[in-house]
Amino acid sequence: xxxxxxxxxxxxxxxxxxxxxxxxxxxxxxxxxxxxxxxxxxxxxxxxxxxxxxxxxxxxxxxxxxxxxxxxxxxxxxxxxxxxxxxxxxxxxxxxxxxxxxxxxxxxxxxxxxxxxxxxxxxxxxxxxxxxxxxxxxxxxxxxxxxxxxxxxxxxxxxxxxxxxxxxxxxxxxxxxxxxxxxxxxxxxxxxxxxxxxxxxxxxxxxxxxxxxxxxxxxxxxxxxxxxxxxxxxxxxxxxxxxxxxxxxxxxxxxxxxxxxxxxxxxxxxxxxxxxxxxxxxxxxxxxxxxxxxxxxxxxxxxx
Numbered sequence: 001x002x003x004x005x006x007x008x009x010x011x012x013x014x015x016x017x018x019x020x021x022x023x024x025x026x027x028x029x030x031x032x033x034x035x036x037x038x039x040x041x042x043x044x045x046x047x048x049x050x051x052x053x054x055x056x057x058x059x060x061x062x063x064x065x066x067x068x069x070x071x072x073x074x075x076x077x078x079x080x081x082x083x084x085x086x087x088x089x090x091x092x093x094x095x096x097x098x099x100x101x102x103x104x105x106x107x108x109x110x111x112x113x114x115x116x117x118x119x120x121x122x123x124x125x126x127x128x129x130x131x132x133x134x135x136x137x138x139x140x141x142x143x144x145x146x147x148x149x150x151x152x153x154x155x156x157x158x159x160x161x162x163x164x165x166x167x168x169x170x171x172x173x174x175x176x177x178x179x180x181x182x183x184x185x186x187x188x189x190x191x192x193x194x195x196x197x198x199x200x201x202x203x204x205x206x207x208x209x210x211x212x213x214x215x216x217x218x219x220x221x222x223x224x225x226x227x228x229x230x231x232x233x234x235x236x237x238x239x240x241x242x243x244x245x246x247x248x249x250x251x252x253x254x255x256x257x258x259x260x261x262x263x264x265x266x267x268x269x270x271x272x273x274x275x276x277x278x279x280x281x282x283x284x285x286x287x288x289x290x291x292x293x294x295x296x297x298x299x300x301x302x303x304x
Contacts, residue, residue, distance in 0.1 A: 001155070003163040006031045007068035007090040009083045011048070011059065013129035013256065014100055015074035016136045018144075018169060019057050020050050025167040032068075033059040036086045049135050067092035070163060073099040073106065076256070077271045080106055084113050091118075096156050098146065100124040102188055102256070103271035104181050107149065116151030120160060121177040123184040126245055128202070128253040132262060139250055143170035145184075147177030182223070182232045187242040188255070189272045190220040193293040196257035196267060197300070203251025206243070218289040219273075226276050229283035257297070264304040269297040 011033045023031045040061035048055045068090045099106045127142030164171040194216045205212045224234045260267045273294035280287040
């Protein structure tokens with residue numbers, strides 16, 4: 001089934017980035033941001049810009065939304081429960097679902113509500129989109145890595161790959177998407193939380209010998225230990241690959257949790273340190289760096 005109509009749940013940096021690319025390729029009206037009615041009432045008049053140009057993609061309340069060929073979730077995981085309710089308006093019998101949410105848990109929640117047969121496993125990586133106030137800017141569009149879950153129906157991965165290809169979105173279909181998701185989680189646990197706590201950027205976290213680099217690497221190595229206990233082997237080469245990925249981004253840019261600090265918004269610390277601490281306790285693995293990061297993030301959030 002060729003995807004012609006896309007609904008995006010989550011009007012943040014990632015949603016604006018890929019939504020704009022899809023709309024340019026498929027034409028006006030091919031993409032809509034869908035919000036619950038209460039959120040729509042608060043944000044319908046927001047004048048959002050993408051690299052200095054007004055975002056022309058329509059935003060509609062769930063009560064007026066129609067079934068889409070594909071739904072892409074680009075929300076923060078703090079809003080996942082509400083997003084699952086909002087999605088009900090746009091999910092039909094043939095709707096494909098991709099989650100570009102951070103972490104490793106959103107797809108399971110989606111599939112429990114809407115079925116694994118329509119759902120793929122995905123990560124988005126390598127973009128440097130920054131969304132401060134009403135302005136989103138980016139230089140690198142990154143890429144989407146995705147693949148079939150155990151219960152994904154035949155053709156769903158191919159339909160999404162066709163959409164991304166037509167939109168000019170760099171993408172790779174992964175044979176072992178679960179390992180790729182853990183690799184991305186390792187990066188997020190390191191860079192997002194370190195930059196948030198230290199008020200850092202992609203550049204400062206990579207300064208050789210610096211305190212931020214030590215924290216960044218230590219947090220990622222704790223993810224490696226937990227992943228291995230979960231049956232997923234991550235290597236030092238994977239860690240180095242993620243560091244190299246960071247080196248290609250704008251050194252003055254910052255990940256989403258650092259942007260949350262600037263914007264005074266609740267972070268995804270539960271999805272990052274929270275996940276690693278929980279699994280660490282279950283497997284008897286010490287996670288002191290993530291314990292410290294978790295507490296520091298909560299302290300900073302308490303001051304918002």
